[in-house]
Amino acid sequence: MRPDVPLSTAIAVAHPNIAFIKYWGNRDHALNLPMNGSLSMNLAGLMTRTRVTLMASLQSDRLFIDDEEVRDAPLHRVSSFLEHVRRMSGNETCALVESWNNFPIGTGIASSASAFAALSLAASRAYGLSLDEAALSRLARLGSGSACRSVPAGFVEWFAGKDDASSYAASIAPPEHWKLIDLIAVVSQERKLISSKEGHRLAASSILQAARVEDAPRRLKVCREALLARDFAQLSEIVELDSNLMHAVMMTSSPPLLYWQPATLEIMHAVVRWRQAGIPACYTTDAGPNVHVLCLEEWKEWLCKALGEIKGVSRVIEASPGGAAYYEERLSPPFDTSLPE
Numbered sequence: 001m002r003p004d005v006p007l008s009t010a011i012a013v014a015h016p017n018i019a020f021i022k023y024w025g026n027r028d029h030a031l032n033l034p035m036n037g038s039l040s041m042n043l044a045g046l047m048t049r050t051r052v053t054l055m056a057s058l059q060s061d062r063l064f065i066d067d068e069e070v071r072d073a074p075l076h077r078v079s080s081f082l083e084h085v086r087r088m089s090g091n092e093t094c095a096l097v098e099s100w101n102n103f104p105i106g107t108g109i110a111s112s113a114s115a116f117a118a119l120s121l122a123a124s125r126a127y128g129l130s131l132d133e134a135a136l137s138r139l140a141r142l143g144s145g146s147a148c149r150s151v152p153a154g155f156v157e158w159f160a161g162k163d164d165a166s167s168y169a170a171s172i173a174p175p176e177h178w179k180l181i182d183l184i185a186v187v188s189q190e191r192k193l194i195s196s197k198e199g200h201r202l203a204a205s206s207i208l209q210a211a212r213v214e215d216a217p218r219r220l221k222v223c224r225e226a227l228l229a230r231d232f233a234q235l236s237e238i239v240e241l242d243s244n245l246m247h248a249v250m251m252t253s254s255p256p257l258l259y260w261q262p263a264t265l266e267i268m269h270a271v272v273r274w275r276q277a278g279i280p281a282c283y284t285t286d287a288g289p290n291v292h293v294l295c296l297e298e299w300k301e302w303l304c305k306a307l308g309e310i311k312g313v314s315r316v317i318e319a320s321p322g323g324a325a326y327y328e329e330r331l332s333p334p335f336d337t338s339l340p341e
């Protein structure tokens with residue numbers, strides 16, 4: 001066999017997710033065992049597509065993101081993830097990992113979630129493993145905590161668990177359950193300076209983290225019930241509270257993390273004003289300045305236009321509840337990577 005002939009290849013697609021109840025802080029950083037359970041919605045239309053190819057000719061793993069070769073920290077992160085897969089499969093071959101995104105990465109739209117969910121499926125298949133959904137979710141968690149929630153479909157809960165075996169995510173309602181829309185008001189497409197990986201380590205330095213974590217089971221319950229009952233008013237209240245609590249922890253950690261920009265606050269104020277005027281909308285923000293505005297479908301056009309008119313908003317990306325991560329049988333480009341209008 002020629003050394004550059006691929007030994008096996010697999011490709012998978014995953015959507016990012018937006019957390020309604022956030023994950024912030026770990027009990028175990030190596031295993032990404034979270035301080036609290038979390039709950040999210042997958043984002044249809046936004047996707048990471050990842051191809052993993054095992055090659056005997058490679059001396060070390062290689063990583064391409066959006067057709068550019070990436071080295072240093074991102075490559076090390078992917079390589080140490082692949083080490084888990086190599087250990088599980090007993091196959092030590094190095095891999096070529098190619099990943100394509102159709103949305104801006106590193107800006108608080110959880111690209112590490114879709115990236116490691118897609119990588120878990122593609123890598124485990126390329127290395128010949130056959131894992132069920134819970135095992136894939138656990139594997140994805142090792143790459144990026146929130147990635148475990150991008151493996152199952154629709155509305156997903158990540159059970160904090162006590163150890164590696166019990167910390168994974170499962171669907172609590174399929175995407176069809178509720179046509180919630182996430183309008184992502186993009187304020188900045190610049191990469192954030194402090195990654196969430198570092199942020200999780202800083203969480204414990206905030207005196208507010210203990211209170212946030214202690215109350216998390218209650219918020220999870222309220223959120224789960226609101227979601228299952230399709231109660232938008234109750235969902236709004238708990239989603240905004242949970243996002244504000246996480247940012248309170250971020251802002252009071254040492255060193256403090258301040259992800260919001262002036263436009264972030266403009267949008268949050270506008271959303272509260274609109275809701276007081278009777279429009280079903282609420283906000284949540286991750287580790288970045290962009291604002292996810294959740295709304296009911298009938299209001300999406302109006303809100304999209306209104307958000308687009310706020311100074312500092314460069315674009316608004318729309319996403320509905322998305323399905324599970326999946327394998328793709330077509331192994332070569334061109335792939336359709338356009339964003340839906």
Ligand code: DP6
Pocket residue numbers: 018019021022023024032038110112113143144145146147196197198200286287
């Ligand atoms: C703010 O899962 O990105 O988006 O495990 O280090 O990859 P790593 O962190 P990550 O953290 C996500 C944090 C968050 C909230 C959330 O999605 O729950």
